[in-house]
Amino acid sequence: AQKVTQAQTEISVVEKEDVTLDCVYETRDTTYYLFWYKQPPSGELVFLIRRNSFDEQNEISGRYSWNFQKSTSSFNFTITASQVVDSAVYFCALSIIQGAQKLVFGQGTRLTINP
Amino acid sequence: DTAVSQTPKYLVTQMGNDKSIKCEQNLGHDTMYWYKQDSKKFLKIMFSYNNKELIINETVPNRFSPKSPDKAHLNLHINSLELGDSAVYFCASSRHRGSSGGTDTQYFGPGTRLTVL
Numbered sequence: 001a002q003k004v005t006q007a008q009t010e011i012s013v014v015e016k017e018d019v020t021l022d023c024v025y026e027t028r029d030t031t032y033y034l035f036w037y038k039q040p041p042s043g044e045l046v047f048l049i050r051r052n053s054f055d056e057q058n059e060i061s062g063r064y065s066w067n068f069q070k071s072t073s074s075f076n077f078t079i080t081a082s083q084v085v086d087s088a089v090y091f092c093a094l095s096i097i098q099g100a101q102k103l104v105f106g107q108g109t110r111l112t113i114n115p
Numbered sequence: 116d117t118a119v120s121q122t123p124k125y126l127v128t129q130m131g132n133d134k135s136i137k138c139e140q141n142l143g144h145d146t147m148y149w150y151k152q153d154s155k156k157f158l159k160i161m162f163s164y165n166n167k168e169l170i171i172n173e174t175v176p177n178r179f180s181p182k183s184p185d186k187a188h189l190n191l192h193i194n195s196l197e198l199g200d201s202a203v204y205f206c207a208s209s210r211h212r213g214s215s216g217g218t219d220t221q222y223f224g225p226g227t228r229l230t231v232l
Contacts, residue, residue: 035220037223039156043203043225043226043228044223044224044225044226045205045207045223045226046223047220047221047222047223050220089156091158101146101209101219101221102160102163102171103150103158103160103221104160105157105158105159107155107156107157108156108157108158110156
């Protein structure tokens with residue numbers, strides 16, 4: 001069975017601090033995809049990144065960076081110099097190829113950036 | 116230009132009623148999904164359609180019936196609403212994976228908050 005675990009339920013930091021959101025996944029598939037989505041207080045789900053299981057290169061996009069390590073089955077997300085607008089619930093998800101792309105989500109991490 | 120839209124955004128109804136939520140996407144995708152987000156924010160897939168064909172049907176009560184009139188629309192009809200159906204329902208869409216087996220990103224609608232009284 002596939003599973004995604006985000007052990008950090010809530011994180012609270014002061015603006016400009018760096019913060020890392022952890023994500024650990026379980027799957028027996030050799031080919032899979034990992035995603036991060038952001039859910040701001042307004043409620044919509046915003047796609048942030050997709051990574052396939054063959055590509056372990058870290059990715060940086062502005063203040064966001066992602067560290068994918070197959071050896072530890074982790075796909076962690078770091079926000080550098082956090083801002084109040086980063087406050088949201090962040091979801092890590094695993095994609096199973098089963099006819100269609102079924103996303104299995106972690107429980108989410110609520111990130112609060114305090115001014 | 117809204118990519119994935121849902122109506123209504125809020126739905127408040129009495130137990131036992133029947134209600135529908137509509138979803139439309141203008142991304143040209145051929146696969147659409149319904150997810151349920153419970154009060155603890157946990158997201159779980161309910162259904163998936165590809166070109167109007169049901170391809171994923173999780174263990175959802177048969178009071179829930181999805182309908183896809185065409186590949187740009189996926190509606191969710193719920194009969195005999197129960198208190199436990201209160202949740203946020205998200206529609207999503209993606210391109211179907213091609214022969215390469217690649218998985219495409221799912222883009223989500225704004226959600227419909229259903230409250231059953």
